[in-house]
Amino acid sequence: MGSPLPRDPIAEARQNWERHGWGDVAAPMAAITAIMRTQQILLARIETVLKPFGLTFARYELLALLSFARSGALPMNKASALLQVHPTSVTNAVDRLEQAGLVARSPHPTDGRTTLIELTAEGRTLAKRATAALNSEVFAKSGFRDDDVEHLLRVLGDFRKAAGDFTEE
Amino acid sequence: MGSPLPRDPIAEARQNWERHGWGDVAAPMAAITAIMRTQQILLARIETVLKPFGLTFARYELLALLSFARSGALPMNKASALLQVHPTSVTNAVDRLEQAGLVARSPHPTDGRTTLIELTAEGRTLAKRATAALNSEVFAKSGFRDDDVEHLLRVLGDFRKAAGDFTEE
DNA sequence: TCCATACCCTTGGAAGTCCTAGTATATTGC
DNA sequence: GCAATATACTAGGACTTCCAAGGGTATGGA
DSSP states (O other), X not given: OOOOXXXXXXXXXXXXXXXXXXXXXXXXXXXXXXXXXXXXXHHHHHHHHHGGGTOOXXXXXXXXXXXXXXXXXXXXXXXXXXHTSOHHHHHHHHHHHHHTTSEEEEEOSSOTTOEEEEEOHHHHHHHHHHHHHHHHHTGGGOOOOHHHHHHHHHHHHHHHHHTTSBOOO | OOOOBSSOXXXXXXXXXXXXXXXXXXXXXXXXXXXXXHHHHHHHHHHHHHGGGTOOHHHHHHHHHHHHOTTSEEEHHHHHHHHTSOHHHHHHHHHHHHHTTSEEEEEXXXXXXXXXXXXXXXXXXXXXXXXXXXXXXXXXXXXXOHHHHHHHHHHHHHHHHHTTSBOOO
């Protein structure tokens, strides 16, 4: 979506912040903007790899989550909590995956309120193939150095914990 | 959107990857997933602060970009390139900002194809107030340690450069 | 027991992103 | 000078996200 820019727009923004007397927050502003942009780049790579499988990232995430579930089925609210997205987003994803024959809804045996989602055989094999593609074409070529990966995991893990994502030690 | 989970879902995903024999890409997978989630958290914070101003992040970014432009006006394609978003996204944002009286479209003096966008007086003051709010309520409380901010800027800068965002040294 | 409260899922709407295609204007080559 | 190509913006569609509101099911206290 456009060739490389002659100058780094985030570095420019940082300088603008400093010029306007906001030097005390210029660095975190730049870091946060860089996270936004990095996410955008990574998401685009992922979507490109998933497209041939007829999957989007949102749908893949749900498929992958189900493929790791012990019982092979998960209540929708559990999926919503684990994926950290709004329940309506799960409803949306399940609608489309169900239409594609990759998952199936079934009623919960004891709680009439909850709906279970389960992988179909087709969904399970597609999840496996899509994961293999992401592993080789995105995660194996992330472009991050190994020690940078470890550092990112530590820094972002601290951040997410402070933000209330999880409580575990 | 949900209380803290008892266990870190990204750490669990990493273990699942290792269990399935994908240990060689488990760490980058986890790091990339963590970037996704961190972006989601930061975006939610930013949107919360901007909401009282009637702004979304996409609109704010455009407003801020214009407020730093020397001439006060920018062609739409320039804005698209600097914000690194699709031209149709800029059209969308300008439509809404124009309707809110914050920017105005005007024809380019010499090139009949391009449209200039310019801040109105109202847009300029709103941009200033929104930036002050973001500075004090998001960037000043990022939750990242100073040395982690510097490290993030280096790592993500390298990544973005390798991804072709910019060419500058 | 029964009513109020809490919880689960879905529908409809607003907003953002991108893509594809179309129209209008410049630029380039013959 | 004119046709072919390139560029700039916009319209429509697919997708995701969230929020607000509604209907159905559990649960707990009087």
